[in-house]
Amino acid sequence: MELIQENPDLSAYLVADEVIDHHHPLVRDTAARLARDAQDSYAYARLAFEFVRDAITHSQDADDPRVTWRASDVLAQGTGICHAKAHALAALLRAEDIPTALCYQRFAHDEGDGHVLHGLVAVRFGGAWHRQDPRGNKPGVDARFSLDGERLAFRPDPGAGELDYPGLHAAPHAAVLGALRAAPDRSRLWKTLPAAL
Template sequence: MQLIQETPDLSAYLAADEVIDHHHPLVRETAVRLAREVEDSYAYALAAFEFVRDAIPHSQDSGDLRVTWRASDVLERGTGICYAKAHALAALLRAEDIPTALCYQRLAQDDGSGHVVHGLVAVRFNGAWHRQDPRGNKQGVDAQFSLGGERLAFVADPESDELDYPVLYAQPHPAVLGVLKAAPDRPCLWKTLPAAL
């Protein structure tokens, strides 16, 4: 799949904002701790990915009712859905000067009731973008960090009207951020998740 940059300026994929707040002390502290244990930027990206994937449970899997959307809140509260976990990983990677974009898939709901937008990230290494999915593994989901072929949580199936959106966003898509900010809890959020972008 050809990934399309939203902006030609790579600095946009290193920027901090209210969501990807990588200047926040908790994000910086976490990044420094992870960086201390590795030798290079690839090893750091792998460590950050595995930290977000494994140490921060997906709130649907864990039953956590809280909704997080800001990277520092995801790290502080230790919970989030796919979008929030993508924000946290983007902040940790950008904190160490690794260009990171947000990207999305349109997937069929497990119960067959329609579609939902799923969030993940793309990292830039060796002059190319590589999608990574820190959603969190569970039975039937085995996402791995990889630059040599995607190992995502989900593979879009065109037969089920699923698709990979090719755009690489420097900031969260407004439809995604809007529902996260508006939801008082995860059950309410689940009723308002976007079906398409």
């Protein structure tokens, strides 16, 4: 799949904002700790991906009712859904000057009714964008960091109305962020996440 940049200026994919707050001390400290064990930016990106995938629980898998959306809060609370984990990974990567975009996929809703957006990231290496999914592994899900072919958590089934959105977003989609901010808990969030971009 060819990914499409919403902004041709790569500096847009390095910005710190209210959501991808890589200027926050906790994000900076976490990035510095991970960077100590990395020989280069590729190794750092892999370590940051594995940290978010493995050390930050997916709140549905953990049956955690908390809703996080700001990267620093995801790191502080150690939980979040796919979108929140994507925000945290984007912040850690941008903290080390690795251009990172947010990406979306559309899947059948877990509760069997309609569709829901899934969030992941794309990193820029070697003049190309590479999607990565830090959602968190579980039985049947084996996402890996890879610049040589995608190793994502899920593959869309077009017959079920599922799809990959090709857009690369410098900031979270407004509908996704609105649902995250408004939800008092994860069970309510599950009913309000958007079904499409």
